Amino acid sequence: MAPRTTMPGEVAEADWRLLDLDQFDEFIRSLNDRFEVRGPVPTSDAIVLGRLRRARDLPIGWRDEQSPGRYRASDQGDDEYFGHAVAATGPKTELLPARQVMWRSEGRGGRLKFVEPDARSRDLALLGVRPCEVAAISILERVLVGGDYHDPHVDDVGRGMFVAVVECARPAATCFCSSMGTGPGIDDGFDVALTELFGPHRFLVRIGSERGRREVARVTSTRAHDTDLVARAEVLERANQRLTRHVDREGVATLLEHNVEHPMWSDVAERCLGCANCTMVCPTCFCTDVHDVNDLAGDVTRLRTWSSCFDIDHSYLHGGAVRTSMSSRYRQWLTHKFSTWWDQFGSSGCVGCGRCVTWCPVGIDVTAQLATLHVKELRDVDSRVAGVS
Amino acid sequence: MNRHPATRPTLAVWKFASCDGCQLSLLDCEDDLLTLSEAVDIAHFTEMSTATVEGPYDISLVEGSISTPDDVRRIHEVRAQSKTLITLGACASAGGIQGLRNFAAAGSYTRSVYAHPEYIDDLATSTPIAEHVTVDFELRGCPIDKGQLLEVLLAHLARRRPLIATSSVCEECKRAGIACVLVGRGVSCLGPITHAGCGALCPSIGRGCFGCFGPSESANTNALAEQLRRVGTSDLELSRLLHTFNAAAPVFLAQYRRHADPNPEAT
Known part of the structure; x- marks a missing residue:
């Protein structure tokens, strides 16, 4: 696990600073001296994770509208730096690239020479990622590094990674982080956490690690006051009120266990395209395929690429695929994410970022699918109660 | 050697x-x-x-x-x-x-x-x-x-299995970090039902996929057609989208027949 979590006693609880807009720009530029800084940047019609060299690379003035199967982002022309919610692409790509060369072998003169891919030349800094994404990074690290099997690539990137998270002021309509306990605010798991405040326009900075403290100390900042902390609390309170989707994080695990044969699975399969968009955008879906590909010169490349439980090949065992129906593939995904993930990794696999809801081309909404099971469960309880009386 | x-x-x-x-x-x-x-x-x-x-x-x-x-x-x-x-x-x-x-x-x-x-x-x-x-x-x-x-x-x-995915174009878009043109801009796109292999050529320049690789392994054409209608694609446009290089592919053909005008001369 990356050592950036606050160690007991390392940082005083009330370790807050203020950056004005110039100082914030200076902070990003300063990080660039030591890191490859990535964060939300605007493209023509979406906010994506990209290279951040200075504050004006951010989608300043941009708002996004997210609903099931629909995403629109545009420049509203104001000066709010983080007035948007979770971006179209997230930091999963950095830890677990969509296509990654694991090694190559060169065959020359009857000998094999193995070549490892070049390591990242500079450590990565993520700035402007959201609390739910930080939660997702820690899940990925737990799954890919923390258990019996250790992924050296994920570990290398994770260890060096600097995280400057931004708390959410305007969650999207598809967000449900508060249900999953991952947002809209954040208390640990970062190097620094930023909250954008207005009147005057400034950033409240919370130090989360010694490295975070060193990076903030490189630029000019000022002391934060109680009033700034109150302003932050108000931002988070308003954000909480904007969250319209909810999931019963712990209850849902049992709910899924009890509803393996629920008609919801075949209903959703009617609408599900099996296109795998949900798993590709999910910040914790980690499934990959590994293939060896040879070229004409006799060189072999071992490739790891993102895969999905919505592909028929994913369940291919000796003699054929196990999950041939779309309902079984959707059930596998949802059940793993919300239920069996607890058994396997001790947490939910969902962080409530809502990407699977937004980016499903037909707008299938996990929170609505789970609510369908809830209704049925209540009816079961009602009928049992009625039977007893 | x-x-x-x-x-x-x-x-x-x-x-x-x-x-x-x-x-x-x-x-x-x-x-x-x-x-x-x-x-x-x-x-x-x-x-x-x-x-x-x-x-x-x-x-x-x-x-x-x-x-x-x-x-x-x-x-x-x-x-x-x-x-x-x-x-x-x-x-x-x-x-x-x-x-x-x-x-x-x-x-x-x-x-x-x-x-x-x-x-x-x-x-x-x-x-x-x-x-x-x-x-x-x-x-x-x-x-x-x-x-x-x-x-x-x-x-x-090399007597090995070719690495040719049967999944949808969507996976190629997502691996390439392309924001979905259907979700992000309401562009009619056949990507979710189309066989991968082109490397998401059309979406990479902001256009919808027009299905030239034919149906993907488990194409749910009806669900996509309903969504395309919701973003404003007409039956005529849908029938044309499905009726090109792979018109006779059974999966595309069945869906085409749901949208095609039985009397095209009348329109």
Whole structure:
């Protein structure tokens, strides 16, 4: 696990600073001296994770509208730096690239020479990622590094990674982080956490690690006051009120266990395209395929690429695929994410970022699918109660 | 060291009803084609050379659909002479654009195109190769992707399974970090039901996928069509989207029939 979590006693609880807009720009530029800084940047019609060299690379003035199967982002022309919610692409790509060369072998003169891919030349800094994404990074690290099997690539990137998270002021309509306990605010798991405040326009900075403290100390900042902390609390309170989707994080695990044969699975399969968009955008879906590909010169490349439980090949065992129906593939995904993930990794696999809801081309909404099971469960309880009386 | 056995496997390339674009993809391999020609003996490829060697052949690449009585005879000959038969492109796997004739009055296309249709000896339908002979591997696309063609040949020579995904174009978009054009801009896109392989060419320049690789492994065409209607795609547009290079692919055809006007002349 990356050592950036606050160690007991390392940082005083009330370790807050203020950056004005110039100082914030200076902070990003300063990080660039030591890191490859990535964060939300605007493209023509979406906010994506990209290279951040200075504050004006951010989608300043941009708002996004997210609903099931629909995403629109545009420049509203104001000066709010983080007035948007979770971006179209997230930091999963950095830890677990969509296509990654694991090694190559060169065959020359009857000998094999193995070549490892070049390591990242500079450590990565993520700035402007959201609390739910930080939660997702820690899940990925737990799954890919923390258990019996250790992924050296994920570990290398994770260890060096600097995280400057931004708390959410305007969650999207598809967000449900508060249900999953991952947002809209954040208390640990970062190097620094930023909250954008207005009147005057400034950033409240919370130090989360010694490295975070060193990076903030490189630029000019000022002391934060109680009033700034109150302003932050108000931002988070308003954000909480904007969250319209909810999931019963712990209850849902049992709910899924009890509803393996629920008609919801075949209903959703009617609408599900099996296109795998949900798993590709999910910040914790980690499934990959590994293939060896040879070229004409006799060189072999071992490739790891993102895969999905919505592909028929994913369940291919000796003699054929196990999950041939779309309902079984959707059930596998949802059940793993919300239920069996607890058994396997001790947490939910969902962080409530809502990407699977937004980016499903037909707008299938996990929170609505789970609510369908809830209704049925209540009816079961009602009928049992009625039977007893 | 000689990497290749003294007798190299022979490769033949055959053309049926097609535009030659898929064969050109093989010529487009350029430097790789030179290396490939060291690994295989290109015995029959008239797009490249008039010099041909008689069969049998180890690998036959077949481009095009079956659209004449002569094609029917010839494809059986090709099959009989080939250890492995790999088809190239939408014509060979779904009947191609010329498959549109399957849904028109018999002879109407011939009459509208040729000054003397009486000299044309064609079948009423354009059909995939697999409807006539056993096919060992179908490579999709209109045209095929040359990287995928090399991969299929290399895999065959190395006796391994080719790395050709049967999933949707969506996965290629997401791996490339392209924001979805359907969700993000409401563009009509067939990506969610279309076989991967192009590397998401059209979405990468902001356009919707128009399905030239044919249906993906588990295409839910009806669910996508409903969503495309919701973003403002008309039945006419939907029927046109589904009725191109892979019009005769059964999955696309069934969905096309749900949107097509039964009396197109009336509109």
